[in-house]
Amino acid sequence: MSDRDIILAAIRAARVPAAPPASAAFATSAAPAPLASPSPAFTTRTDDEALHGAFLRVLAEVGGRGVICQATQSLDELLAAELGVDKESAVIVRGRFAVVENGAVYVDAADIGARNSIVLAEHLVVVVPYAAIVPTMHEAVRLMPVDSKCGWFLSGPSKTADIEQSLVFGAQGSRTHRVIFEMG
Amino acid sequence: MCGESSVKKTLVFVHELVASSPTRSRGGADGVVIETRQRFGGATFDLMMRVALAVPCYVDQFRPEAARATLTLLERLGCEVSLGFDAPCCGQPMFNAGVVTAARGAAHEWARASAEFDAIVMPSGSCTHHVRHHVPALLDDEASRHAARVTYELCEFIAGVLGKPQLTGRFPHRVAMHLGCHAQRGLRLGGSTELHEPPQGPMHTLLSGLDGVDIVPLDRPDECCGFGGSFAVGEAEVSVVMGRDKLADVARHGAEVLVSSDPSCLLHLDAIVRHGGSSLRTMHIAELLEEATR
Amino acid sequence: MSGHPAAAAGFLIDAERAAWHDQSLWFMRQKRDAGSAIPEWESLRLAGQALKTHAMSRLADLLEEFERRATANGVQVHWARDAQAHNEIVLGILRSAGVTRVSKSKSMLTEECGLNPFLEAQGIEVVDTDLGERIVQLAKEPPSHIVIPAIHWKREEIGELFHRTMGTPAGETSPDALAAAARVHLRDALLNAGAGITGANALVAETGGVVVCTNEGNADLGMHSPPIHIACAGIEKMIATRDDLGVLLRLLARSGTGQPVTAYTTHVTTPRAGSAMHVVLVDNGRTKRLADATMRSALHCIRCGACLNTCPVYRRSGGYSYGHVIQGPIGAILAPAVDLDRHHTLPFASTLCGSCGDVCPVRIDIPAQLLAWRARSAAAGRLPRGYASIFPLLGRVLSKLDRYEFAARMARRFQKVIPASWLSGRWNPWTRPGRALPVIADESFREWARRAGRGS
Known part of the structure; x- marks a missing residue:
């Protein structure tokens, strides 16, 4: 027998009792705050402005910087102002959507050049449509493209705390991380 | 109530x-x-x-x-x-x-x-x-x-x-509270920091209802004291360091009395107190409530 | 003393360092408390438990579904019954491509399989690219914590190590400068490797995707730069759906470091054009545990490290005291399944305080399994020293009131005639580390009650 067959046979022989999928188990649990209504902080304020405000706050907490590109402003102007001399070493990519609860943006490999460019960049800028924002990862994972070959949730710049738990940004990937919301 | x-x-x-x-x-x-x-x-x-x-x-x-x-x-x-x-x-x-x-x-x-x-x-x-x-x-x-x-x-x-979450009594001292882990996480008789709960539960309520009592907050309110039954002798060195750390936390907050509802924790902590010659008074919650309600 | 108690006592000899270690990890626990303080946290833990229980109940089907999708996407899926098979598969992939230098991001599975020494013996250089892992690799040590491998290293020591191995200036102790030097050093390894090995935080059956989480971004440099990516994963990493992934990602980093999510969360289903991607699915004892109803749920572990950080014993005994690739409470219930003889002291390295069970994001009842392993150790005749002679006797004494009272009276008499200096000698583990002798009261409660005419 191949290792594959041995492993699969051993699993089936273990006769693990059936257990319902998580969503079903959750729907019937007497949990105090059902998953269907995540953090009140996110869900009770569904207007875009509140979502963006919360996102920018969380993003700052994870070491990133978020900017909303106003309708009167061109993206190029904003980038030039934001990045200054760093513009030369910056990589600017399109993100699909932002996630409020953790300050992450989803970037799909289909939208960028080399996959490792997001980590090779000294300065990473992710441009996300203003309206593309969801409260939590529950909504976010459903927005991942079904045919995605590779994609990332990026939350702030590269970081490490492996030396005496001192937080250092730019451990191996980007040193700075910006999210720009683009109107329209 | x-x-x-x-x-x-x-x-x-x-x-x-x-x-x-x-x-x-x-x-x-x-x-x-x-x-x-x-x-x-x-x-x-x-x-x-x-x-x-x-x-x-x-x-x-x-x-x-x-x-x-x-x-x-x-x-x-x-x-x-x-x-x-x-x-x-x-x-x-x-x-x-x-x-x-x-x-x-x-x-x-x-x-x-x-x-x-x-x-x-x-x-x-x-x-x-x-x-x-x-x-x-x-x-x-x-x-x-x-x-x-x-x-x-x-x-x-x-x-x-008995339906008496609070008793009429007086205990004018600075008291550090130590709920044993089995009361804390086994019987759920206390608020657990792991579960993001505030201090609560019958012992806390009984204690805080006494006149003059000052319950000091600890840096690690529900950290184990290190007794652990056979652990106290099987892992004696770790056990004692845990006990010392608990007592240091209590001392840092200026408590005069350390009270617990678990005499086994007290057996261990009291032995460390006596070895170190500190003036901390260890009390079982029954001893404290009895004294307070005389 | 031997096993965990001896190693723990050794760790505690340097009291100052042990206190520093305890405080460092308590800081992690506090970060976890703050990061997980969201209203639905307990509901999320229930969901985490449910999704893992579900995945284990359909594991064979999910693995087949994953294999079918991954294969259709051009991923080569391999199966390894044990560590040896896993190592041979990885070696085979590297050999057939003529690779002599690989980068590897953090993977507890490859530690478990001993992949590094195996490949190095075959003349293949392996560079661990997580900063903490690189530190311990350069020092020729194993990780002492599954999430923070070099948590036991001080910055001065890291400065000295980097001075010796990377040529950083002598006396450099700034974390920024040291991390910057490591960035240059590791980029070279990552970009010039012939293959990149990663672990997997999850395998998603619904998408055929491999999910890898890091903060440094080293896994992405490693998997997207060389022409070959090999992801090594235990079969228990399987989850059913992307919905499950959403729950898992909400729990993982909050439990580990208190972050809302790791800086990089990569979901990869398809190799990039012109490169190859392999997934090695490893059993190595997992199916045996799956068949063990009492211990099964330990397979749900997502390796967040929260139980290590909260464990008052781990914090004060250090990762090496466990002598196993997974340390702390979860290690203490995983290791005995690998080798009960060797790891029989680990289930006893706990006060059963229960904190591990309460921080576990997938609600593994670790304390219950610690107790169950203790009972199995006893049944296998592998109790810690002294237990086998003391506890059966104690059980006899404590099972009848008259025996107990007789023994207590004898003990009280002994206490009066035997010198305290002898009773508190080096032989006595109660007093040895600094505890006064317990004093048997002159009159027990029962004796008082009888005297008062109320007793039994």
């Missing part, structure tokens, strides 16, 4: 209510009272509450004053206390050491002794936890299930069953 009214109920009903109470596992002794009142329409019964005091082996030998204080306190609260419980140990030391066969004999004897009582109070969270959660699984018989149903830790009994 029941105010100053003298609550005398028959425990034959109460223990059934406790067993069926959905809040019980969450330190919901308070829930028992609510249910009792609903079922009994707020009526009080003139039956005297009969309760057995079960004294764990090491309390009997090393800290009999905690047992005496428990007795005095229960009587002061209107209970008729029987001292006829005639089993020495619930079997926890052997059970937690993995020697399950040796734990069975003691547990069996314990369950037998429990049969004639409708309520058994123990001044120990960890023994209560063992009787409630491990003994029925170990013996799988009606006697052990009965023992599990009718055994209460002292604070949950006073607050939940």
Whole structure:
């Protein structure tokens, strides 16, 4: 027998009792705050402005910087102002959507050049449509493209705390991380 | 909750209510009272509450004053206390050491002794936890299930069953509170930082209701003291460092008294205090409440 | 003393360092408390438990579904029954491509399989690219923590190590400067490797995707730069759906470091054009545990490290005291399944305080399994020293009131006649580390009660 067959046979022989999928188990649990209504902080304020405000706050907490590109402003102007001399070493990519609860943006490999460019960049800028924002990862994972070959949730710049738990940004990937919301 | 009214109920009903109470596992002794009142329409019964005091082996030998204080306190609260419980140990030391066969004999004897009582109070969270959660699984018989149903830790009994979450008393001291881990996370008689809960539970409520008491906050309010039964000798070095750290936390906050509902934690902590010659006073919660309500 | 107690006592000899270690990890626990303080946290833990229980109940089907999708996407899926098979598969992939230098991001599975020494013996250089892992690799040590491998290293020591191995200036101790030097050093390894090995935080059956989480971004440099990516994963990493992934990602980093999510969360289903991607699915004892109903749920572990950080024993005994690739409470219930003889002291390296069970994001009842392993150790005749002679006797004494009272009276008499200096000698583990002898009262409670005419 191949290792594959041995492993699969051993699993089936273990006769693990059936257990319902998580969503079903959750729907019937007497949990105090059902998953269907995540953090009140996110869900009770569904207007875009509140979502963006919360996102920018969380993003700052994870070491990133978020900017909303106003309708009167061109993206190029904003980038030039934001990045200054760093513009030369910056990589600017399109993100699909932002996630409020953790300050992450989803970037799909289909939208960028080399996959490792997001980590090779000294300065990473992710441009996300203003309206593309969801409260939590529950909504976010459903927005991942079904045919995605590779994609990332990026939350702030590269970081490490492996030396005496001192937080250092730019451990191996980007040193700075910006999210720009683009109107329209 | 029941105010100053003298609550005398028959425990034959109460223990059934406790067993069926959905809040019980969450330190919901308070829930028992609510249910009792609903079922009994707020009526009080003139039956005297009969309760057995079960004294764990090491309390009997090393800290009999905690047992005496428990007795005095229960009587002061209107209970008729029987001292006829005639089993020495619930079997926890052997059970937690993995020697399950040796734990069975003691547990069996314990369950037998429990049969004639409708309520058994123990001044120990960890023994209560063992009787409630491990003994029925170990013996799988009606006697052990009965023992599990009718055994209460002292604070949950006073607050939940007697319906006196707070007592009239005075204890003008700075007090650090240490709930044993089995009361904390096994019986859920305290608020756990892991679960993001504030300080709560019957012992905290009883303590904070006393006049003049100043409960000092600890840096690590629910960190284990390091006793852990056989752990205290099997991992003696780690055990003592944990105990010292707990005492340092208590000292940092200027507490004069360290109070616990678990005499086993106190046995260990007190031994470290005595070795180090500190002036900290260690008290069992029964001793403290008894002193405060004189 | 031997096993965990001996190693722990050794760790505690340097009291100052042990206190520093305890405080460092308590800081992690506090970060976890703050990061997980969201209203639905307990509901999320229930969901985490449910999704793992579900995945284990359908594991064979999910693995087949994953294999079918991954294969359709051009991923080569391999199966390894044990560590040896896993190592041979990885070696085979590297050999056939003529690779002599690989980068590897953090993977507890490859530690478990001993992949590094195996490949190095075959002349293949392996560079661990997580900063913490690189530190311990350069020091020729194993990780002492599954999430923070070099948590036991001080910055001065890291400075000295980097000075010796990377040529950083002598006396450099700034974390920024040291991390910057490591960035240059590791980029070279990552970009010039012939293959990149990663672990997997999850395998998603619904998408055929491999999910890898890092903060440094090293896994992405490693998997997207060389022509070959090999992801090594235990079969228990399987989850059913992307919904499950959402729950898992909400729990993982909050439990580990208190972050809302790791800086990089990569979901990869398809190799990039012109490169190859392999997934090695490893059993190595997992199916045996799956068949063990009592211990099964330990397979749900997502390796967040929260139980290590909260464990008062781990914090004060250090990762090496466990002598196993997974340390702390979860290690103490995983290791005995691998080798009960060797790891029989681990289930006893706990006060059963229960904190591990309460921080576990997938609600593994670790304390219950510690107790169950203790009972199995006893049944196998592998109790810690002294237990086998003391506890059966104690059980006999404590099972009858008359025996107990007789023994207590004898002990009280002994206490009065035997010199305290002998009772508190080096042989006595109660007093040895600094505890006064317990004093048996002159009159027990029961004796008092009888005297008062109330006793039994």
